[in-house]
Amino acid sequence: MNLFPALPAALALLLTAAPADEAKIKPARVIHLDAGQTSKILNSPDKKKRPIIIDIRTLGEFKAGHLQGAVHIDFLAESFSTKIGKLNRNTSYLVHCQSGGRSSNSLALWKTLGFEKIYHLDGGLLAWKKAGLPIVK
Template sequence: MKRLLFLIVVFLLSCSSTPERDKNVFENVSAKQAQTIMEDSSVVVLDVRTANEYNDGHIKDALNIDIKSENFMDEMQKLDKDTTYVMHCRSGGRSAMALEKVKDFGFKKIYHMDGGMLEWAENNLPIEK
């Protein structure tokens, strides 16, 4: 009986810790840290601002998926979950909300540029129009 109880407890503990979720990385970074991360050409910059904001100036090669659009969740589901992303918005608020929305989608690594494009610009980092 004790052995059976032990096996049940071990089984329940192993089920409560999902290895896939434990491997996921969601980390806040500064604009300078984000720039360093982006030196890896496999990293995708994910801009969750509106199209107008994006067109006013964006990080080179950034993918624009507006968090306010009705198809935001569908577009995020289409992304490669094994790719590393740097997510940002204007100041960090919308991208923090976007990150919360997609945390359970199975993404392996998303860095959140906490200060957004405002911090990027303050550091005189390159902006494309």
């Protein structure tokens, strides 16, 4: 059983990138945050500083509860790398999963594709809930 079906596609995408592209792509700056720091950024009075929330859990996990305004892109789906690749690289994103494992594994793809700024919710939604922060269904 392949636990990460999107991984082969992501690796193929990385291996087929043209060498000329490498000079143009800057790796993402990844900022690791705990739940409190994440809440502060998501509630910034300056809406331009708020990242787009990307929840990479399964659809079932997402439907059971997620961060307000989160966009769902399933890490385990074959289309994961394609969907991430279509996002604006100049926009800031907050990526998370249930406990931080899948989202940590996804960081290499975000970096390689040249996203400028990625926030990572360390500990995932479990850390968010443990801090007593709200989720929506």
